[in-house]
Amino acid sequence: MLCDICKQNEATIHIQEIINGEKKTLNLCGDCAAKKSKNDPAFDIGGFNLAEMLYNLSENMEIPGLKLPEEQQEKAGADDTAAKLSCPGCGWSLQGLRKTGRVGCPQCYKTFRSVIMEALENMHRGKLHVGKKPGGSKDDESPRKMLELMNLQKELDELVQREEYEKAAEVRDTIIQLKESLKKQTGGKSK
Amino acid sequence: MIENNIEKLLKNKVSWLADSGPAEDIAISSRIRLARNIEGVPFPIAASADNLQHSQSAVEMALEKSKSIGGNAFIFRMDAIEPIDKQLLLERRLISTEFVQKSKGASLALRGDESIAVMVNEEDHLRIQALRPGMQLQEVWDIINRLDNELERQLPYAYDSKLGFLTSCPTNVGTGMRASVMLHLPGLVLSGQINAAIQGVSKLGMAVRGIFGEGTDNRGNLFQVSNQSTLGESEEQIIERLDGVIKQMINHEKNARINLLENNQYFLLDHVGRSYGVLRHAYTLSSEEALNSLSGIRTGVDMGMFSSVDLHTVNELFLSINPAHLQRFAGKHLDSKERDVYRAALVRERLKNLNSDS
Numbered sequence: 001m002l003c004d005i006c007k008q009n010e011a012t013i014h015i016q017e018i019i020n021g022e023k024k025t026l027n028l029c030g031d032c033a034a035k036k037s038k039n040d041p042a043f044d045i046g047g048f049n050l051a052e053m054l055y056n057l058s059e060n061m062e063i064p065g066l067k068l069p070e071e072q073q074e075k076a077g078a079d080d081t082a083a084k085l086s087c088p089g090c091g092w093s094l095q096g097l098r099k100t101g102r103v104g105c106p107q108c109y110k111t112f113r114s115v116i117m118e119a120l121e122n123m124h125r126g127k128l129h130v131g132k133k134p135g136g137s138k139d140d141e142s143p144r145k146m147l148e149l150m151n152l153q154k155e156l157d158e159l160v161q162r163e164e165y166e167k168a169a170e171v172r173d174t175i176i177q178l179k180e181s182l183k184k185q186t187g188g189k190s191k
Numbered sequence: 192m193i194e195n196n197i198e199k200l201l202k203n204k205v206s207w208l209a210d211s212g213p214a215e216d217i218a219i220s221s222r223i224r225l226a227r228n229i230e231g232v233p234f235p236i237a238a239s240a241d242n243l244q245h246s247q248s249a250v251e252m253a254l255e256k257s258k259s260i261g262g263n264a265f266i267f268r269m270d271a272i273e274p275i276d277k278q279l280l281l282e283r284r285l286i287s288t289e290f291v292q293k294s295k296g297a298s299l300a301l302r303g304d305e306s307i308a309v310m311v312n313e314e315d316h317l318r319i320q321a322l323r324p325g326m327q328l329q330e331v332w333d334i335i336n337r338l339d340n341e342l343e344r345q346l347p348y349a350y351d352s353k354l355g356f357l358t359s360c361p362t363n364v365g366t367g368m369r370a371s372v373m374l375h376l377p378g379l380v381l382s383g384q385i386n387a388a389i390q391g392v393s394k395l396g397m398a399v400r401g402i403f404g405e406g407t408d409n410r411g412n413l414f415q416v417s418n419q420s421t422l423g424e425s426e427e428q429i430i431e432r433l434d435g436v437i438k439q440m441i442n443h444e445k446n447a448r449i450n451l452l453e454n455n456q457y458f459l460l461d462h463v464g465r466s467y468g469v470l471r472h473a474y475t476l477s478s479e480e481a482l483n484s485l486s487g488i489r490t491g492v493d494m495g496m497f498s499s500v501d502l503h504t505v506n507e508l509f510l511s512i513n514p515a516h517l518q519r520f521a522g523k524h525l526d527s528k529e530r531d532v533y534r535a536a537l538v539r540e541r542l543k544n545l546n547s548d549s
Contacts, residue, residue: 089231089233090233090234090237091237092237096237100236101360101361101362102234102236102314102359102360103234103359103360103361104233104234104236104237104359105231105232105233105234105237106228106230106231106349106351106357109351109354109357109364116361119361120354120361120364120422123361123362123419123420123422124364124365124420124421124422124423125396125420125422125423125424126420126422126423126424127353127422127423128353128422128423129351129352129353129354129355129356129364129365129366129422129423130423130424130425130428131355131365131366131368131424131425131426132336132339132366132425132426133350133352134343134348134350135343147423
């Protein structure tokens with residue numbers, strides 16, 4: 001399916017709007033979605049704006065001299081631009097990543113780390129994997145708890161700002177409990 | 192494994208539609224899919240023909256060895272089946288729209304009852320899915336988690352300690368998990384609240400889509416609610432959050448239906464009655480009209496207006512009226528007009544016992 005706006009690129013984003021009970025479907029490519037989201041504030045679907053995220057992604061990749069991982073910087077030389085970077089594992093390029101939104105192999109995550117990391121922040125609720133590991137175990141609970149702690153701190157700040165002190169007190173108590181359990185865990189390990 | 196036996200598959204009772212599950216009046220089915228890749232092998236998008244063949248045989252062997260999808264499993268090679276049968280697999284929610292385009296190097300492995308499907312070399316080397324009727328995400332997670340553990344003993348997964356399971360699209364990285372529940376929400380649609388509900392769900396970081404995933408509309412008042420984020424939360428946390436959001440949606444739907452019954456009874460009865468009329472008496476029936484009328488009948492069945500018809504009969508019709516299924520039942524190619532006639536006949540036959548109680 002081709003993009004409704006430029007009618008050239010493959011549409012990768014499909015957006016549905018229901019206005020007064022009438023359904024409208026919009027099929028867009030990454031570039032046009034990014035443009036549209038910039039010009040049309042109604043395009044924000046609340047909290048998670050895929051188009052904006054893609055826009056950031058493509059913008060990042062056009063900036064010459066983008067900060068690269070150190071070893072890549074040495075390899076590429078100071079004058080080279082990020083756009084010329086390609087993955088030693090599969091030959092995938094930044095252009096390929098930009099065009100498709102996909103990477104070519106597991107190693108690409110190292111090759112394009114800085115670009116991907118920034119995009120990940122906009123896509124997901126966190127930057128660190130806290131789920132299942134190969135082997136099926138989740139022996140170390142502390143990353144998950146740290147994360148929860150960070151989220152709670154944020155919530156606490158917001159509650160205080162909104163002067164919702166009763167709820168804030170509850171959150172504060174949870175934070176104290178969590179800190180205690182973290183202390184026990186890490187304390188136990190270091191001794 | 193049984194190869195390329197579409198006929199046998201077609202005779203299957205589709206468990207996620209035909210069996211009972213919790214909260215099935217509103218939640219039709221629960222699905223989880225995991226994206227997994229083999230360490231050191233390029234993802235399908237950057238893979239050579241050799242790479243694809245390699246990952247295909249590695250995955251097929253792992254499935255065989257682990258016996259994880261059971262004895263009477265199916266396997267379909269995408270370069271060895273007819274386009275119409277790819278369409279049929281899509282209609283049964285066993286493959287994605289993207290996978291329909293695939294040919295060499297891509298295959299689909301299925302548990303006999305279709306509750307587990309593994310797409311090989313879709314966007315990732317493995318797309319594992321588990322599907323159960325009703326609202327039971329936790330149970331589905333237990334099933335798929337076990338299968339994933341078994342497969343992982345045979346296949347070295349691409350994994351990074353910080354980023355989790357590595358996937359071709361960064362939107363899946365981390366858990367690689369997309370969990371979703373298919374909801375039938377006529378009450379929210381008829382009362383004009385659906386838009387607000389969808390926006391509310393989006394604000395909570397969940398996605399709402401049409402039944403066949405991305406890029407499809409919401410015919411039949413069927414919606415799929417799924418998680419967006421796959422990184423920064425554990426599988427259990429994602430499921431818990433999604434579960435909470437969906438239970439809220441189910442409550443909203445229930446309230447909307449009660450409200451309609453109390454304040455706008457004739458509007459609701461008219462909607463169900465017209466659907467009944469169309470399905471019982473139409474001689475040509477487009478896919479869209481069929482889906483929307485089936486939604487109306489399902490609403491009536493839920494509210495006890497038709498005691499003679501089982502919810503699951505209606506569920507199964509949601510599947511049977513699709514183009515590839517119709518043509519397989521007919522045993523020949525049907526153009527669009529012929530399908531509309533055949534569809535109307537099929538629906539009349541299946542619903543011949545449907546009598547309005549009122």
